[in-house]
Amino acid sequence: xxxxxxxxxxxxxxxxxxxxxxxxxxxxxxxxxxxxxxxxxxxxxxxxxxxxxxxxxxxxxxxxxxxxxxxxxxxxxxxxxxxxxxxxxxxxxxxxxxxxxxxxxxxxxxxxxxxxxxxxxxxxxxxxxxxxxxxxxxxxxxxxxxxxxxxxxxxxxxxxxxxxxxxxxxxxxxxxxxxxxxxxxxxxxxxxxxxxxxxxxxxxxxxxxxxxxxxxxxxxxxxxxxxxxxxxxxxxxxxxxxxxxxxxxxxxxxxxxxxxxxxxxxxxxxxxxxxxxxxxxxxxxxxxxxxxxxxxxxxxxxxxxxxxxxxxxxxxxxxxxxxxxxxxxxxxxxxxxxxxxxxxxxxxx
Numbered sequence: 001x002x003x004x005x006x007x008x009x010x011x012x013x014x015x016x017x018x019x020x021x022x023x024x025x026x027x028x029x030x031x032x033x034x035x036x037x038x039x040x041x042x043x044x045x046x047x048x049x050x051x052x053x054x055x056x057x058x059x060x061x062x063x064x065x066x067x068x069x070x071x072x073x074x075x076x077x078x079x080x081x082x083x084x085x086x087x088x089x090x091x092x093x094x095x096x097x098x099x100x101x102x103x104x105x106x107x108x109x110x111x112x113x114x115x116x117x118x119x120x121x122x123x124x125x126x127x128x129x130x131x132x133x134x135x136x137x138x139x140x141x142x143x144x145x146x147x148x149x150x151x152x153x154x155x156x157x158x159x160x161x162x163x164x165x166x167x168x169x170x171x172x173x174x175x176x177x178x179x180x181x182x183x184x185x186x187x188x189x190x191x192x193x194x195x196x197x198x199x200x201x202x203x204x205x206x207x208x209x210x211x212x213x214x215x216x217x218x219x220x221x222x223x224x225x226x227x228x229x230x231x232x233x234x235x236x237x238x239x240x241x242x243x244x245x246x247x248x249x250x251x252x253x254x255x256x257x258x259x260x261x262x263x264x265x266x267x268x269x270x271x272x273x274x275x276x277x278x279x280x281x282x283x284x285x286x287x288x289x290x291x292x293x294x295x296x297x298x299x300x301x302x303x304x305x306x307x308x309x310x311x312x313x314x315x316x317x318x319x320x321x322x323x324x325x326x327x328x329x330x331x332x333x334x335x336x337x338x339x340x341x342x343x344x345x346x347x348x349x
Contacts, residue, residue, distance in 0.1 A: 002045035002064070007158060008127040010041055015125060015340035023154040023344055025064055025093025029100050031310060033153050033347040034318050041158070043095055049073060050161060058118060060163040063095025070094050074166055082110040082167040086243050095159040101151025104243040105201035105212070108263070108278035114150035116165045122149060122157040125338035129160065148333070154344040156337040170200070170214035174224055175235035178209040182267045182276070185209045189279045190264055197223050203242055204276040205249055212239060242277070249275045249284065255312025257285040257295060261304030270298055284309075292316035319348060 014021050020038030024030065047064035054077040061070055067087055074080055084104025085097040098120075101113050119133030132146035149159055180188070185204040192199060198215035210232065213220045224231070232238070241247045250256065259268065263280040272287035287295060289312025299306045305320035322330065330349070334341070 002043070004123070004129060004160065007041070007046070007123055007160070010039075011123060011125065011127045011158070011342055014039065014342045015127075018340065019342070020345050021342050023099070023158055025096035026066070026089060026091030028087060028089035028092045029096055029102075032100060032102075034314055034349070036344055036347040038345070043158070044091075044093065046160070047093075051163075054079060057166050057168075058163055059166055060119075060161060061094050062161055063093065063159045065094040067092040067094055067097050075169075078169050079166045080169050081116070081164065083107055083113050083116055084243055085113065086245065088244065094162065098150050098162050098164075099152060099154045099159055101153075105203070105239050105277060106214075108202075108281055109200050110167070112150075114147040117144075117147050117150050117162060118165055119163040120146035120149050121160040121162075122146075122337075123160055124157045125340050125342045130157070133163065153347045155334060155348055157343060170198075172217050172220045173200070173212060173214045173235075174220050175232040175238065176211045176213070176224065176227060176229035177232050178211070178229045179207060180204075180209050181207060182274075185276070186266060186280045192227070193263065193279050197227070199223075199279075201239060201242075202277060202279055205247075205274075210235070210238065247275070249273065249286070252286060253311070254286045255289040255308060256310040257287060258307040258309040259283040259285055259295075259299050259304060260307075261299060261302045265302045265304070268298060268302065270295060289313040289316050296320060322349065 010021065021041040022036065022038040023041050023043065025043050043064040045064060046062050049059065049061045049065060049070070051060040052073060057079070059070065059074065067085065068090070071081060084106045086102050086104055098113060098117065103112050122130050122132070124130055133144055149156060182204060189202055198213050198219045199211060200214035201212035203210045211229065212235070213223050254272070260282060263278070265280060268283065270285055270287065271291070272285050275284040285295065289308055292308065296306045307320065308314065308316060308318045
């Protein structure tokens, strides 16, 4: 069983020799981000649910706790992590899910990872344990540093514990199928987004739009009657495959791009197959990494950004280049939390 003193010794030793540490939970997202080096700092031994209050809709757990263990404990009380974090393997850890900041199909309708983070304990680059936020919503006010950890890929510090808000599972879920082209699908998704419909996920690919409805029995029944379409039986496996990128679209050798644009953006004219989620706000593209310049220019013109999510040549830059002012903010935050550049240097930029 690892403890805080073990982590502190590793951090201080790395800082003293001007070395680097690669933070690793289950290792299921090692491929995500830029190439980076350093001695591996395993966190799987620092595990366990610290506190779970079903009536308060809050769970607190250590970073190395298996994500599956968290979800199992919540399922026993008919609750869930509403941002549906992808696992990408059976060893996914809770801390890794928060640090990666990746959300699944429900994100557009329930919120992103950072929206559910209430508090965190973090070890900085000087071996000090810092506590931010709390365990209930009323304790979270002002500029919440704990939410900076969501999506930071471990570059700011070592997550020790995280408290997140959870939600009750829906009473009923139904998936509808529509045979429809891309432009019409985007138009309908935005029309439905402005209506009081219990939409919890959407996916368009290859002329088929899938729409998941979640909520009270009466609300889902009314939406089904209003929207039409064909009811898809046993759709849970479809949404799970989408979350875990086991949908056939994700097969293949070409680089996978993640495009984030305003949901109202019409069809993007880009070479390569696309899959659209989040009501039009997230679009996946299969295209060579050497097309980075044209892809990023097209997406930027639409008011969005493009990430080389998986595969391809990372020398083009995994993440969209930052504006100079934003880059300086990143640099100052890194210097404040990790002055010796110990944690995952180079993984983001």
